[in-house]
Amino acid sequence: MLNVSGLSAAYGASQVLFDVSLDIREGEVVTLLGRNGMGKTTTVRSIMGLVAPKGGGVQFEGQPVAGLSPERIARMGAGLVPEGRQVFATLTVRENLVATASNRLKRNDPWTLQKVYDLFPRLGERAGQMAGTLSGGEQQMLAVGRALMTNPRLLILDEATEGLAPVIRTEIWHVIERLKAQGQSILLIDKNLGVLKRLADRHYIIEKGRTVWSGTGADLERDAATVQGYVGL
């Protein structure tokens, strides 16, 4: 459903991505691995149209999306949990969740406010509080909930478990498992390699803006030495 090939991108004059390629098929959970500053977030931003790609192609459901506006891409079914939360600080928790909620793809079992509150009871307790005053972890939950409320076809989680307590982290992994079972496609960026190995179908590693390795969980075990060089163990 998502196909990125030979993607390059830059911030102003400094080029960050040189050659990133990856594929996500319907219902797959795919990870993007790499050390800090290698271009994971930039890849995500390029996919979402938040950074204009310089070259290469991005196709969503077979349609080229490079150059489209973020809202167009989002409407086609991409749902983003951005790095660093980026909740709407001046809106309440509830407003954060409902402001951009939608079910464009007409899911018959869409995410609702209640379901999000069930997933993160903490958000229910804080429904009327300004998001800017939430704790770091609460904001992170809100960012995840907000993306879920758009009922996306492809969910992109950029370090979505950052700052979450272990119990909540576990909870999120459960959700991802459940979503995966329902056929949701997911792109994951995270540092918890152990869990990722178990959850994901395939992995990509990027290094200095280039895809340098890709394979399944089994391949990961097999190439442990190479992988360790890229992301540590």
Add this chain to the structure above:
Amino acid sequence: DPVKIGMITTLSGPAGYIGEQIRDGFQLAMDREGGKLGGKEVELIVEDDALNPGNGRQIAEKFVNDMDIKLLTGIVFSNVAGAVVPDVVDNGAFYLSPNAAPSGLAGKGCNENYFTIAWQNDSLHEATGAAAKALGYKKAVALAPNYQAGKDAIAGFKRMFGGEVEEIFTQLDQTDFASEMARIRAANPEVVFQFHPGGIGIAFLKQYQQAGLLGAIPMVLSEPSIDGVILNAVGDAAIGLTGTSHWGADFDNEASKEFVAAWTGKFGDRPLTYYAQQSYDTGLLIASALAKADVEDADAFREALRAADFASTRGNFAFGPNQHPVQDWYMVEVTAGPDGKPVTVTKDKIIESYGDIYAAECKM
């Protein structure tokens, strides 16, 4: 070479209409002789000071130093005049004021190259005070914004009025006068005097009517509050007011009739104000002087100006010792014109051959 005349005036902002009147009035004086004044070819150069003393000064500098202009006129506002006039006269050029005449330049600060054709600022309101007195009022409420011109206005009014005056000060940028209306009603004076220039004056008059005070308590106004443009914008809220003026469009003298006809001929029904008239008179004065002397010959030209040897649209006109006008003041009444729009009708003469109180301080 034509005699160049530099006009620094305010063409932008809410007061832009005043500058426009001044420019057009002067042009009419030139048109009279087919572009000449006093038989000499003249060239009028107009620039907008945007009501900014610094800008005015810059323009004057260019006129006097670069373009070698010896005759300047046109300034609307006193604070622009304050920045421009001293510099102009120090450089040996003449400044002839068609409007602004601050006291600072009328008394100790007077200068032989500085002439005022309109009036001294204070006398506008002194005349109104005299009118209120003449109408037999003893108890007045006087309103003006809390700034220099406002205080001067009330002081001027009181000087000639003589009766009991309650003062109410407003703000310069005030838009709502409901509170003042209530205070006026509570004070219940025999007459109200108010001075609010420009837009706030329009608002004041409209709200006076809306509060039901128009007709209930008579109002007297000085000239700047009832010029033709303001009356137009105020509409029927002005009808019945009493004002004072040194000139009116209905003046029965040749010069005035000629002027009004020329204005109507050129600008149709665009309101005519005393600003245009003052500027027109300035043109006539220059013409009279140019006919006698060269601008280059400053002393002779100054003498010619002092003589004020022209037929003023206001009839009686002479210069006092500080080279400010000595003239008559009239009472005017605002009535509905043929089309229902308010117009002023000139009534009695209130003061005759009046100059100003600063003249004595002027040593020339």
Add this chain to the structure above:
Amino acid sequence: MILILEQLLNGLQYGVMLFLMAAGLTLIFGIMGVINLAHGSLFMVGAYAGTMAAAATGSFWLGIPVALVTAAVVGFAIEALVIRRLYARDHLDQVLATFALILLFNQAITWGIGRQPVFIAIPEGLAAPVELLPGLFYPPYRLVIIAAGLLVAFGLYLLINRTRIGMLVRAGATNRDMVRALGVDIRLLYTIVFGLGALLAGFAGYMAGPISAVQVGMGEQILLATFVVVVVGGVGSIKGAFVAGIVLGVIDTMLRAFLPGILRSVMPASEADALGIGIASMGIYLLMALVLLVRPKGLFAAGG
């Protein structure tokens, strides 16, 4: 007694008028976060458009739709041509651009209509003062303005706090990219909301016409006052702007009405007058400074 009551009513009415003038700015500046100095120009555009229409048709009421539509269309145009390019930029760029707009609008009016102020009458039936209480006369047109102000306040409150549009605009003010990345066409939304703000400005301008002067530069006269209202109320809060309008209106009116008198009872008359007038004439600026010193974010900081 009746005088105090009347002055209170006057203050209230002035306060509502202040709010009405500031309402559009609350949207554009308070919620969208755009420093729009040209708010006054939109006020002026509405006043001129409506007045011209009223003069042509002879009906005050027909002027209203014309004022609204013209101001909104001009608002759309400004947003699409200028403001849209500046959201991502420093606020100071907005200051310069909208300052340029003021110059353009003032000259455009001078060019097209002329420098003279134009006349607009109060609609028939609303002109003659009515007696609210024995001895308390009040111009009915002002009652209409109060009603209009209340209506606008209520409508805006609902729009901002109860609808998704309100949420999205507030969200966009802090993080535009994120709103887009969640599938909302914020550019369209912002154009619409800016247009709405312009429309409100135009409405206020037209309604103010019969009690003040319709002239070039009329917008700059109210510009500061409107910013004061928004800031005193707490940027981004409709409730705040409304309360601030009324508080400022009442206190300002009461100060002007009674301060010199009160001071005269404790000090010599001439000094009392000078001091009282001095304080009163600094009006809303003094009040704003005091409010901000006590509550640096205004009366109702956003979200409160």
Add this chain to the structure above:
Amino acid sequence: MSTQSQEMKSLGVKIAVALAAAVLLAVPFLTDFIGGNSALSLITRILIYSIAAASLNFVLGYGGMVSLGHAAFFGIGGYVVGLMFVHYTDETPLLGFIPGSNQLMVTIPAAILVSGLLAFIIGALSLRTGGVQFIMITLAFAQMIFFFFVSLKAYGGEDGIIIRRTNEFLGLNMRDRMTLYYVVLGFWVLFMLALWRVIHSSFGTVLRGMRQNERRMAALGFAPYRYKLYAFVLSGMGCGLAGALMANFLRFASPDMLHWTKSAAVMTMVILGGVGSFFGPLLGTAAYLVLETELAALTEYWQFWLGLILMAVVLGTKGGLNALVARGVALIFRGRT
């Protein structure tokens, strides 16, 4: 940036400064080429206003404090000169004990001192707020001072104070435009050098930090309030100097100098030139004043064209004229190598 290109750049700056110095010194002899005597006045005004603009830019661009009240300091500077002149000619002491003066070496330091004091008071109160509230509270204080002087009957109210003679200075003939120009130029050079030092000083660096992130600076141990207040006072003093020079140049001080539109105009100059850049305020001031005078001479609808040009600059450049010039210079350099 490589050290080589940095060296190139600093060399470029040196050459530009030397060139500018030569031009500024020669201005009075070039007036015939650049439009006559009034051009000398225009350039004098540009120098004076650019002091005010650079002072504002110091708090606004470097310190992140958007003040819309700097006309207060500009105006007070002017009024100090005016008041001292009035009392000099009246031979009465000001407030009963301060003798008047017509000596530039007295009035200028006095103006700087008084405006610094005023900036201290206004700053100490205003800096309790930040952001938009800061804009408005500085505006409020400036407006109060404006209203105060507008109703100050003893000193001409809104008609202002006419200063018949420019202050005396080292026995020079200050009525001579050229002399006055060089005196202003002298103050300008001193001011710009001082500003350069301050910006690159320890304090200047801290100030830039404050603009970017006050909370971080506090966490490092810098007390934001004190640093910002210090900057605000320095900036007020700069504006006071400009005001004092302007009063001497115009031989006039009036509330117009204190009006909020003056604050706005100076801010416009800063933004036009480029916020937070050293030469931006000068460029902005020059562009603004030249446009204003030249356009006004061409057409009475000059504000329309001024508006259009300002708009073009905002929309077309990111970072004002300074950025535009920098890009132009970069283009030339790249073209060569």
Add this chain to the structure above:
Amino acid sequence: MSNAILEVKGLVKRFGGLTATDSVTLDVRPGEVHALIGPNGAGKSTLINQLCGELAPDEGQVFLAGTEVTAMDVPARVALGLGRTFQITNLLNDMTVRENIAMAVQARAGHNFRIWDVVRRRRKLWSEAEALLDGTPLEHRAHVPVAGLSHGEKKQLELLVALARKPQILLLDEPMAGLGHAESQEMVIRLRDVAQTMPMLLVEHDMEAVFALATRISVLVYGRIIATGTVDEIRTNAEVREAYLGAEDELC
């Protein structure tokens, strides 16, 4: 009086109806890494903010090296030797990595009201900044403005800036968050090194790191400290497992 560097007694902070800090008493002693863990929204950051003076507590006292600092503002406490990092990075965005560090050095060096010196010539600032950068992942990014750093790089810079200020005690709010897998491991090593000379209060959700670094752990739940103990005590505390750790096998 104990010899604790940092001591908190009965601290209370309420936000409306919510008691975010509920009579918290704890201390940090020389040579120790005191870890503070607890569920999201337990009040850890709120506590840190009160310790460093950004938030005023409603009740209770804070002592820094024996001096009561409860009423002092942030800079005053920093001057007494308190250092911190922010959970959500808080840096000078337009300045480079090196300048950010130099600013911290400058803060410590003083003389910052001088308007007549030249910062670039204060060589010690720059050499010290260089020295701090040496051997870190940011070494080659010294000239990059913070705005051009990735998320994880900013987190690394947070720590360097705090270290450059040379505090007596360091409050760390989730230093591992945002770091990659490999970087987290490197950070643990680095912190262990720093801990030799600098006591710390460490807030962190990365249990691997906490267990590797802490000499003592306190658990905060709903604003209250429910347990304090050694790594092993906490690891096996049933209440903590339930409220916070969850099924640990999920972890790695």
